[in-house]
Amino acid sequence: MTTFLFDNDISPRIVRALRELVHDHNLIALRDVFAESARDTQWLPEAGKQGWVVVSRDHNKRRRDSEHRALIENKVKAIYIRQSGNPAELFSDAARIIKQWPKIQAWGLAAKSGSLAKLDTADKIVGLK
Numbered sequence: 682m683t684t685f686l687f688d689n690d691i692s693p694r695i696v697r698a699l700r701e702l703v704h705d706h707n708l709i710a711l712r713d714v715f716a717e718s719a720r721d722t723q724w725l726p727e728a729g730k731q732g733w734v735v736v737s738r739d740h741n742k743r744r745r746d747s748e749h750r751a752l753i754e755n756k757v758k759a760i761y762i763r764q765s766g767n768p769a770e771l772f773s774d775a776a777r778i779i780k781q782w783p784k785i786q787a788w789g790l791a792a793k794s795g796s797l798a799k800l801d802t803a804d805k806i807v808g809l810k
Contacts, residue, residue, distance in 0.1 A: 682706055683790055686728055688737035689717060691762075695775045699782065706786065721748045729755025734789035738763040738774070756795035760788055760806070763799075777804075 684707040687696045693710035700708050711717075715724045725748070728735050735757055752759060762778060762785070778785070781804055788798060788806050797809040 684709060684731065684733045685786075685789060686711060686714075686733040686735050688735060688739060690738040691736065691774065691778070692771055694771070695778055698775060699779060702779065703782065703786070722751045725751040725757050726755045729757040729794070732758075732794065734792075735759040736778075736785065736789075737761055752797065753795065758789065758792050758794055758796050759798075760785060760792075761797075761799040761809075 682705065687693070687708065687710050689711045691710075693712060696708055696710040711719070711724065715727075725735075727733075729752075737759060738761065751757070762774075762781070777800075781800055784804070784806055785800065792798065798806050799809055801807050
């Protein structure tokens with residue numbers, strides 16, 4: 682069973698709704714296992730160690746030096762699903778994540794440790810460097 686860890690920029694309500702639909706994997710909201718105020722550099726090492734697949738809207742994480750280093754050094758597998766810059770897009774985020782879950786899940790299961798990808802605006806998964 683694979684664990685998918687949803688970053689704080691994705692509502693835990695979406696994670697709870699998705700849990701009702703997905704029973705063959707462990708889906709957890711970041712704030713369920715770490716303090717809501719935890720910095721990415723604090724929890725990314727644990728995500729890598731545990732082999733969790735990180736699902737996030739924050740594709741800038743790979744552009745900030747300390748966070749990018751934490752992703753790479755800890756071989757974190759992460760997929761970014763951001764479509765709009767508006768963090769208040771709860772319903773559109775929920776609909777997109779649920780609709781695209783089979784693709785997201787398949788990527789999470791097939792990708793190697795340290796892989797980074799994004800779900801682009803055409804809903805295709807594209808590898809990132």
